[in-house]
Amino acid sequence: MATGRLPKTDLGLENTDVKCDSRGFIEVRDQLPTPVSGTWAIGDCNGKGAFTRTPYNHFEIVMENLLEHENYRLSGRISAYAVCTDPPLARIGITETEVRTTDRPVLFGHERNEASGAGKDKGETQGFMKILIDAKSKEISGCAILGTGGDEAIHCILDVMNANKPCATLQRAVHIHPTLSEPIPTMLGNFETSMLTQTVSEAQLSLLQRLTDSRAETDQLFSILAPNVLYSRPIPERHRVVFYVGHLEAFDWNLLRKHLGIDPFNPSYDRLFAFGIDPVDGNLPSDQPSDWPVMPDVEAYRNRVRDLLDSALASTTETNELTQLLNITIEHRLMHAETLEYMFHQLPYDSKQSTPTATMMAAQGVEPEMVEIPAGAAILGLPRKPDLFGWDNEFESHTVTVPGFQIDKYKVTNAQFQKFVDDNGYQRRELWSDADWEWKTKAKISHPVFWVHTAAGFRYRGMFCETHLSMHAPVYTSYAEACAYSRWAGKQLPTEAQWIRSAQGAQPPGQARILWDPPPVGLDKEFASDYGVEGLLGTGWEWTSTPFAAFPGFRITPAYPGYSAPFFDGRHFVMKGGSTRTAASMLRISFRNWFQPHYQYVYAGFRCVTR
Numbered sequence: 364m365a366t367g368r369l370p371k372t373d374l375g376l377e378n379t380d381v382k383c384d385s386r387g388f389i390e391v392r393d394q395l396p397t398p399v400s401g402t403w404a405i406g407d408c409n410g411k412g413a414f415t416r417t418p419y420n421h422f423e424i425v426m427e428n429l430l431e432h433e434n435y436r437l438s439g440r441i442s443a444y445a446v447c448t449d450p451p452l453a454r455i456g457i458t459e460t461e462v463r464t465t466d467r468p469v470l471f472g473h474e475r476n477e478a479s480g481a482g483k484d485k486g487e488t489q490g491f492m493k494i495l496i497d498a499k500s501k502e503i504s505g506c507a508i509l510g511t512g513g514d515e516a517i518h519c520i521l522d523v524m525n526a527n528k529p530c531a532t533l534q535r536a537v538h539i540h541p542t543l544s545e546p547i548p549t550m551l552g553n554f555e556t557s558m559l560t561q562t563v564s565e566a567q568l569s570l571l572q573r574l575t576d577s578r579a580e581t582d583q584l585f586s587i588l589a590p591n592v593l594y595s596r597p598i599p600e601r602h603r604v605v606f607y608v609g610h611l612e613a614f615d616w617n618l619l620r621k622h623l624g625i626d627p628f629n630p631s632y633d634r635l636f637a638f639g640i641d642p643v644d645g646n647l648p649s650d651q652p653s654d655w656p657v658m659p660d661v662e663a664y665r666n667r668v669r670d671l672l673d674s675a676l677a678s679t680t681e682t683n684e685l686t687q688l689l690n691i692t693i694e695h696r697l698m699h700a701e702t703l704e705y706m707f708h709q710l711p712y713d714s715k716q717s718t719p720t721a722t723m724m725a726a727q728g729v730e731p732e733m734v735e736i737p738a739g740a741a742i743l744g745l746p747r748k749p750d751l752f753g754w755d756n757e758f759e760s761h762t763v764t765v766p767g768f769q770i771d772k773y774k775v776t777n778a779q780f781q782k783f784v785d786d787n788g789y790q791r792r793e794l795w796s797d798a799d800w801e802w803k804t805k806a807k808i809s810h811p812v813f814w815v816h817t818a819a820g821f822r823y824r825g826m827f828c829e830t831h832l833s834m835h836a837p838v839y840t841s842y843a844e845a846c847a848y849s850r851w852a853g854k855q856l857p858t859e860a861q862w863i864r865s866a867q868g869a870q871p872p873g874q875a876r877i878l879w880d881p882p883p884v885g886l887d888k889e890f891a892s893d894y895g896v897e898g899l900l901g902t903g904w905e906w907t908s909t910p911f912a913a914f915p916g917f918r919i920t921p922a923y924p925g926y927s928a929p930f931f932d933g934r935h936f937v938m939k940g941g942s943t944r945t946a947a948s949m950l951r952i953s954f955r956n957w958f959q960p961h962y963q964y965v966y967a968g969f970r971c972v973t974r
Contacts, residue, residue, distance in 0.1 A: 374408075386410060393436040394428050395421055411437055441524050445514035450490050453517040456505030456524060457495060459677075460568060468498035471677060474550035475666055476510040476543070484541050487511040492550055494520070494530075501529040508543075516544040567681040570689040577696045577946075578669070581611055584703045592714040594652035597706040598964050600642055603652065604706070609636035609661045611699055612668040615692045618922060622688060623675040632656070632664050638925070643934055643959065683749055684922075690752040691923055697946035704879075704944050705964050708826050709812075715827060728835065729885035731771065731779060733973070734865070734896050738767040741864035744914050745953045756927040757953045759916030765864045770857060771970035773884035774837035774898055774905065775848065777814075781821065781834075783848045784810055794850045799843035802961045812963040813839045826879040835883035837903050837968035842936050842960035845906045845969040854971035859909035859937045861972055863952060868893035871900040871941070871950035878943040881966070900950045904938040904967035911935040911957035935959055942966035 376383065380399050382390050388410030395403045395411075405421035412418070420440065427435040443455040462469045476490040490510025497504050506520045523533045534551035538544050585593075585608060596603045602610075613636035620627065627633055635656075640648060655661075679685065707715065745753040746760040788794060789809045802808075815822045815829055823832045840848070849856050857865070869892040887897040899905075912931050919928055938956040941949055944966060958965055 384410070393438050395425055395437065441521060443517075443521055445517075447514075450487065450509060450511045451514045452507065452509045453514040454505070454507045455517060455521050456503065458505060458507075459493070459495065462495060462504070469504055470496040470498050471674075472496065472550045473670070473673075474546045475670075476546075485511065492546065494547075494550055496530050496551075501531065502527065503530050503533075510543065512543040516542070516547070519544055519547065567686070567689070570686065570693065571676060573693050574689060574696075577693050577700070578611075581696055581700050581703065584700060584707070587707060587715050588710070589714050589716055590658070592710060593658060594655060595710070595714070596648075597709040599647050600640070600962065601702075601706060602640060602648065603650070603655060604703075605652075605655045605658065605661060606636060606639075607699060607703060608658070609656075609664060610639065611696050612665045613637055614695055615672060616668045618688055618692055619672055619676075622685060623672070623679060625671055625675055628667060628671075629664055632661075636664075641930070641959070643932075687752065687920075688922055691920075694754075694946070694948060697949065700946070701942065701944045701966070704826075705966055708824070709964060712828060729773060731773065731776075733769040734772045734894050736765075736768050736770055736861070736865050736894055736896075739765060739864065741765045741860045741867075743860060743863055743953075753953060754926060754955075755918060755920040755923075756911075756913065756955050758918065759914055761915055763860050765860050766974070768857075768861055768972050768974050770861065770865045770896060770972045772896055774903060774968045774970050775845075776834060776884055777823075777832055777836055777838045778834035780811070780838040780840070780848060783851050786851065788847060788851050791851070794847040795843070796846070799847065799960065802843065808844075808963075811838055811840045811844060823880070830880075833880075833883060835885070836881045837884060837898070839881065839903065839966055839968055840906075841963040841967075842906045842958070844963070846908075846960075849969075849971045852971055854973050856906055856908040856969055857972045859907045859939065859955075862899075862905065862907050862939050865894055865896045866892050866899045866939075866952055869896070869899040869952070871947065872902070881943060881968070899940050900952075901941050901943060901945060903940070903942050904945075904956055904965055905940045906967060906969040907937045907939060909937045911937050911955070930957060938965070938967055 376389070379402075381397050381402060381404075384390055389397060389404040389408050391397055391404050391409045391411070395405055395409065397404050403425045405425060406418040409421070411421065424435045424437065441456055443453075445451055445453040459471070471493070473491060473493045476488050476492070487510070490508070490513065492508045492510070492513075493506065494503060495505040496502070503520060503524050506517060508514075508517045519533065519536075523530070526532075530551050534548050536548055538548060585604075588604065593604045593608070609632060613633055617633055617637060642648065740762050741764075742760060742762050744760040745751060745757045747758055789803065792800060795803060810816060810821065813824050814832065815824050821832045823830050823836075845856060870890045872887065872890050881903050884898055884902075887899075887902065890900065891897045892899060910933050911927075912933075913927070917927075920926060935957040936959075938958065939952075939954075941954070941956075942965075956965075958967075
C-alpha cells in the first residue's frame with residue numbers, strides 16, 4: 364500500500380527565504396502564499412494534498428485570489444479521499460473519532476451495502492455506509508463508504524456538503540435503481556435514533572476499534588472458504604463452519620445485550636449459536652447440514668447483532684464492567700480466529716479460495732541443546748487489579764518454588780520427531796499410556812496430523828498447499844504424541860511452573876511476523892528468556908504436563924461462568940506460549956490454553972525437561 368510520497372522540494376530553496384517545515388514541506392498560508400512576497404507553493408511540495416485533483420485545486424485557489432480577487436482558501440475545502448482497496452474506502456469530512464473528542468452534538472447513521480440494489484445485482488454486498496449529521500444545523504459533517512463503487516457514490520454527499528445544504532436535501536432525493544447510492548436517502552432517514560456523545564472515552568474508543576478489527580479478521584477468514592464448504596465439519600470434534608459464523612455474534616450479543624439494555628430479536632438463534640463443543644470419550648457430534656439455518660439467515664442475524672450493538676456502544680458510558688465485557692468479546696473472537704484457522708487447515712485445498720504465497724522463513728541449522736534453569740521462584744497468574752484484564756483462570760497470582768532442572772533451548776523439531784517415528788515410536792507399547800495407546804490404535808495414527816505420508820517420505824500439510832517438511836521447524840502434535848516422544852527421549856514434558864520459570868524475561872516477536880506455518884527454531888535470540896530459552900512466545904503453543912485446574916483464589920467471572928470451570932476435570936492439559944496465529948494481546952506469560960490429550964489439530968508443539 365502506498366502511504367504517501369516525499370515532498371518535491373529539491374528546488375534550490377536554500378538560496379531563498381522560502382522555509383520548509385520539519386517534514387520537508389514548504390510552509391504556506393491558507394491561500395497558499397509562502398512567507399516570501401509574490402511566491403506561492405502548489406502541489407505535493409506543500410503537504411496540503413497530492414495526486415491530480417488536489418494540486419489542480421491549489422492552482423484554482425491561487426488563480427482566483429490573484430486574478431479574480433476571490434477569497435478562496437484551503438480551509439474552505441472539505442477533506443475527501445479514497446483508499447483503493449478491494450472494495451474501496453471513501454471518506455469525506457470529519458470522523459467519528461474526531462467528533463468524540465469535542466462537545467459537538469452529532470447524529471450518527473449507518474446502512475449496510477446489502478441494501479444496495481446494484482450491490483445485490485453484482486453480488487458485491489460487502490461493506491457499509493456511515494454518516495455524521497450536525498445535530499443543530501442538520502448539515503452533513505462527514506461520511507465514509509466502504510464498498511464497490513463507494514468512491515463514486517460518495518460524491519453526491521460531497522456536493523451537498525459543498526453547497527452547505529441540510530441533509531434533508533439529499534434525503535428527499537429519489538435515486539436511480541439499482542445503484543450503490545440508492546440506500547443513502549434511507550440512511551439519512553434513520554439517523555435520529557443514535558447520537559454520539561462524549562460518554563465514550565479514549566480507552567473505550569480503543570476497545571471499540573479493537574472489536575471492529577477483530578470482526579474484520581474473522582470476516583476475512585470466512586471469505587477464504589468456498590461457499591459450498593460452510594456446512595462442512597473440518598474436524599470431527601468441532602461444530603460445522605456455519606456455527607461459527609453465527610456463534611461469534613451470538614456470544615457478543617448474549618454477553619453485552621443485557622448490559623446495554625437491548626431486547627432480543629431472535630431468541631432461537633441466540634440459543635442455537637450460544638455454545639461450542641468439546642466432546643469427551645469419543646462422543647462426537649452427529650448433526651447434519653440440514654439441521655442448520657441457511658446462510659442468508661445467519662448473515663442477516665450477524666448483521667443485525669452488529670448494528671444493534673454498535674449503535675448502543677457508540678453512546679454508552681464507560682464503566683469497569685463494560686471494559687471487562689469488551690475485553691472478553693475481543694479476546695474470545697480472536698481465540699476463535701485461531702480455532703477457525705486450524706480448522707480450515709484440515710480442509711481440502713480446493714475448498715479454500717485464497718492461495719497466498721508461502722511465508723516459511725529460511726531454515727536455521729541449529730543443534731538441539733538444553734539450558735540449565737536454577738532453582739528459584741516462578742510467579743503464576745495475574746494480580747487482581749481494576750485496570751488489568753485477564754481470564755478467570757489466570758487469577759490469583761501466586762509464587763511457587765521450582766527445583767532446578769534442564770529444558771530444551773528450542774522446541775522439538777520435525778527432524779527430532781522423525782527419529783522417533785523412524786525408531787517405530789508409534790508402534791512401541793511401552794511409550795504410551797493405556798488410554799493413549801487405545802486412542803492411537805483405534806484411530807490408526809502413525810504420524811502427526813500436519814505430516815502427509817507419501818512414497819517419497821513425509822511432507823507438510825500447509826494451509827494452502829502441501830510443501831516440503833522443514834526439518835528445522837517445530838513439530839505440531841497432540842499431548843499424547845508429545846508424551847510418547849518424551850518417554851522415548853528419556854525426558855518429560857515441563858510442568859506449567861517449570862515453563863514459566865524458564866520463560867522469565869521472554870518477549871513475544873510482535874505482530875510483524877504472522878505466518879501460516881511454523882518458523883524454524885533458532886530465530887528468536889532477541890526474544891529469548893533471561894536464561895536463553897528461545898521461541899517461547901508466538902512460535903507455537905507448548906504442551907505442559909500440568910492438568911488444567913484452578914489457581915488458589917480462583918473466582919468465576921459472572922458474565923462468563925462457563926469459560927474455565929467446566930474444564931477443571933483432569934482431562935485437559937495446560938498449553939503455554941501462543942502460536943504464529945495467536946493474537947498479540949494473548950501472547951502473555953500468564954495466559955493459559957488447554958486441550959484434551961488426543962486433540963491433534965492445534966498449532967502446538969513441545970519441549971522437554973530433565974529433572
